[in-house]
Amino acid sequence: MRDKAFAIKEYITDIRRRIHQHPELGYQEFETQKLIKSELEAMGFTQIEEKAKTGIVASLKNGNGPCIALRADIDALPIEEETGLEYSSKREGVMHACGHDSHTAMLLGAAKILKEEAFQGEVRFLFQPSEEHNYDDPDGWSGGKRMVMENVLEGVDAAMAIHQIPQMPLGAVSIKEGPVLAAADFFEIRVKGKSAHAGASPELGIDAIVVASQIVNNLQTVVSRNINPAESGVVSVTTFHGGSAPNIIADEVVMTGTIRALDDEIHQKIVTRVKAIIQQTAAMHDTEAIFTIKHGVPVTFNHVEMTAKTRQSAQKVFGEQGVIAIPPVFAGEDFAYMARQVPSCFALLGTKIEREGEIYSLHHPKMILNEDAMPLGTALFVQTALDFLNKN
Structure with a gap:
């Protein structure tokens, strides 16, 4: 042939x-x-x-x-x-x-x-x-x-x-x-904040950049502390956009990234844990964060x-x-x-x-x-x- x-x-x-x-x-x-x-x-x-x-x-x-x-x-x-x-x-x-x-x-x-x-x-x-x-x-x-x-x-x-x-x-x-x-997912995280003067009255706002930054840090534990070391998984935040001026508390941050795994059960465990961390981190700051999978394959x-x-x-x-x-x-x-x-x-x-x-x-x-x-x-x-x- x-x-x-x-x-x-x-x-x-x-x-x-x-x-x-x-x-x-x-x-x-x-x-x-x-x-x-x-x-x-x-x-x-x-x-x-x-x-x-x-x-x-x-x-x-x-x-x-x-x-x-x-x-x-x-x-x-x-x-x-x-x-x-x-x-x-x-x-x-x-x-x-x-x-x-x-x-x-x-x-x-x-x-x-x-x-x-x-x-x-x-x-x-x-x-x-x-x-x-x-x-x-x-x-x-x-x-x-x-x-x-x-x-x-x-x-x-x-x-x-x-x-x-x-x-x-x-x-x-x-x-x-x-x-x-x-299995590969492309996700979006939309963190809601509240604008305020960053210098004069930051206490009146909810800083979406602070919340989003904590989410990024917390997501680093998904694989390292929730997945068996003999198994494999990836959670990566790859883009981070927010804020409009140096003296204004950001009222929104949008992040995107990807989740990967070689096993369906592990993949679902990662997705579930990612959602929980995002929601709970936002709740600590009296706000919300919306997690959406934009595209995914098994x-x-x-x-x-x-x-x-x-x-x-x-x-x-x-x-x-x-x-x-x-x-x-x-x-x-x-x-x-x-x-x-x-x-x-x-x-x-x-x-x-x-x-x-x-x-x-x-x-x-x-x-x-x-x-x-x-x-x-x-x-x-x-x-x-x-x-x-x-x-x-």
């Missing part, structure tokens, strides 16, 4: 670069959606649906048999690109800094190959929007959850997805059962049996030495919603470029990936689908 994938490397690379130059944020991927649909129609696909506003679901059916879903995310990030690549983003302030352009290109490459392959059953191609955030979704759902709620997994027996990792070496893929990526969990099958397929593409298992990563991923519905495997693909200097991570304005890895990702999609369908 490697040979077939590398035979269309030029196609995969061209698709990726075209998408990279025209990145779109979540639920705004109209041009990307149009490109995907056009490419699938050119391949001869007839079963194509628009889902989740800007997503695409396409199907290949051959006789009776099981159904496997292959998923790629298609959205970009609100980041100004600084790579200097000749095919850099043409959209100010928007960049494919997570490599979703490569995921889309790899899956289109897989569709191109599978269109000519023999199998019994169905391959369903999920081009999912808005993985990075829920943006203006009326229900506050990311693209993965919205696709699940729109029943794109109806009749699906298993699912598989790939994410590129620029720090992992070329020719390697990580496939591991159990938790792969963390733990991305790889099903044991599906992971074993994917690992066997990966060994055909990468060789036994190329298939590794790295520890869980504290990034979040909304493929988790799909993995909750059907047995799934989320694979991490090495796309490291060997060079002098720093290798930039995901979500960095200078993140670049090794395009030589993309045919390997395409081959893994194809091999996994064929092995799953033919063995079942």
Whole structure:
């Protein structure tokens, strides 16, 4: 399968670069959606649906048999690109800094190959929007959850997805059962205060900055004093905004941050404890603080049996030495919603470029990936689908 994938490397690379130059944020991927649909129609696909506003679901059916879903995310990030690549983003302030352009290109490459392959059953191609955030979704759902709620997994027996990792070496893929990526919440804390003259009459006010500062300090005990040292969790306050003048007590402070955990029970324990600390700290100062989770995804969990099958397929593409298992990563991923519905495997693909200097991570304005890895990702999609369908 490697040979077939590398035979269309030029196609995969061209698709990726075209998408990279025209990145779109979540639920705004109209041009990307149009490109995907056009490419699938050119391949001869007839079963194509628009889902989740800007997503695409396409199907290949051959006789009776099981159904496997292959998923790629298609959205970009609100980041100004600084790579200097000749095919850099043409959209100010928007960049494919997570490599979703490569995921889309790899899956289109897989569709191109599978269109000519023999199998019994169905391959369903999920081009999912808005993985990075829920943006203006009326229900506050990311693209993965919205696709699940729109029943794109109806009749699906298993699912598989790939994410590129620029720090992992070329020719390697990580496939591991159990938790792969963390539950991840983005939260907002809105601390209410009361304005007063900061010099003449501070006693008449409620200083939102003092309250907020104590909340930040108190939150540092959530993981260190409430979570077993053998377990893992993260609570980080990352922005802090409040006050309007040097002589006025701040009447409001708005903070944002993130919560992470690799276990659902621990995740819920952290969230519960964070809420309690925020509310009780505010109550000490006769005021209130409002805690809101703006966006969240559960733990991305790889099903044991599906992971074993994917690992066997990966060994055909990468060789036994190329298939590794790295520890869980504290990034979040909304493929988790799909993995909750059907047995799934989320694979991490090495796309490291060997060079002098720093290798930039995901979500960095200078993140670049090794395009030589993309045919390997395409081959893994194809091999996994064929092995799953033919063995079942």
